[in-house]
Amino acid sequence: MTWAVARFTFREAVRKKVLLGALVLSVGFLVVYALGAQLSYNDFAIHNPTMRGPAGVGSLKPVIASALSLAGLYVVNFLAGALAIFTAVGTIASEIDSGTLHAILPKPIHRRDVVLGKWLGYAIMLVIYLALMATGVLLIIYVTWGQAQPQPLLGMALMSLSTLLLLSLTILGGTVFGVLANGIVVFMLYGVGLMGGFVEQIGKLLSNDTMVNVGIVTSLIIPSDVLWKMASYVMQSQALLAQAVTTPFFGSSAPSSAMIVYAIVYTAVAVVLAVLIFNRRDL
């Protein structure tokens, strides 16, 4: 029955034009991005036809292409996270309020089928969205700058994990809070994660251990941003890595497998908690 609920959830997203709306606007984003990529390449090629950087840097082309692709992926990652929160925010809370679930749950299905099915339906939608968009960004840079970025699949897998983590947290929130409270709580947490990531990167830049520790604690509370940092690290070209630039947006150190395991466990625990809480709730 989990699969039946998942298919229904996906169908609902399609029929309510959630996926369509997201895709149409995202295509708009890709068009603007492609224009920017093409125009910046033209400009760069006119002013620096040899593509040489300062002495010792070699060609600037892979550096700039990689930075541009990361900027695009950063937005894609942000949009996917926001899409996860907005699509799932009302899913259980509003269906309790409206009584939709009152006609569903007396049927011969487990309550966990509802939670897991909704999770799976949204997860499929979000991963498709993320894969399409990230592929679009990478293709645009490949076509305009002639540069492919490394490890696209690993990078997309890490971005997907970040998105699914937010989805799980939102579904967990839906079993506890009302729609509005859930939206606020999860979106704020998302913001805290982003800010924690900034603080950590700036702390690294300034060699300030306290700031770095704040960042680490934040990424334990909500590991969505640290997953993006890892994804952006693995998708950077060697040329950009060699510059050893630290920005608040991209990761500058190799992913830690402990953190990946932590994020997977975090996601699973959120889903299991959602099932347990929903099982006990009076509707």
Added chain:
Amino acid sequence: MDWAAAPAVETVGLRKVFGSKVAVDSLTLTVERGEVFGFLGPNGAGKTTAIKMLMGLVQPTAGQARILGRPVTDLSMRRHIGFLPEHFRFHDWLQATEFLDWHGELYGMSPAERRKRIPEVLAAVGLADVPHQRLHTFSKGMLQRIGLAQALLNHPAVVFLDEPTSALDPLGRRDVRDLIKQVKAEGVTVFLNSHLLSEIEMVCDRVAIIDHGRVVSQGRLNDLLASQLEVDLRVEGLSAEGLAALQALSASLSVTGDRLQAAVRQEEDIPRLVEAVVSSGAHLYELTPRRRSLEDLFVRVIEEAER
């Protein structure tokens, strides 16, 4: 199937407390197979909470509830029940047929069963001509009809209807009454919660009246109403012995000249009244039985319970 002989619904000391508020105190009732059971009570008596406990939506604080002899959480049992919730909103982006197909899938019905059954239930609730209309264009009455179709889709052994006619006009109500009679004829047990006492009176075999989460009166509708049976008589030449005989037969008797008003305990006592009058040598000119309505019974029972 081993549940074939079990009562349709059986609760023992069913109780639900929300915080400090007792919603259902101690509900004990039995609904036999094949009957139409009316579940009555004033607002806030705990009816909806009781039904939610039967449907597994609310967990009881104490007590037991069984449907078809199985615990209410038993999934194999739930294939054989139908439920129309009081406040419902369905997925209104679906067409009528898609909606029923989805609910059929939730019941575990095969695609072939669904294809065969959906047109049948749409016809039964009078929606045969709008199979491809989306639910968000439906009127309230049509939504209630599609809700009924959803509750009857799986050929349930027991169907729970929580206020099934609240959004319907008088014609729609008559349709639903006919539908209830029809499914009863097919052997389906109907558990009916309604505010409309006249409706309950027309379709129910047995009723339970609950107040403050307890059953205050329960029984066959005819018996309960018979306890409310009154007879007007006009008698001439009634002797003292004759009067005493009538008093012995009545729950109460009042005399105004040659007119008497007797409350009897059962319908069979009416011919006995006639015999008593005749054998005492008096003349009986007029006898009019007056049946009290369910509304009278309801008001009296609730007033007594509140006292």
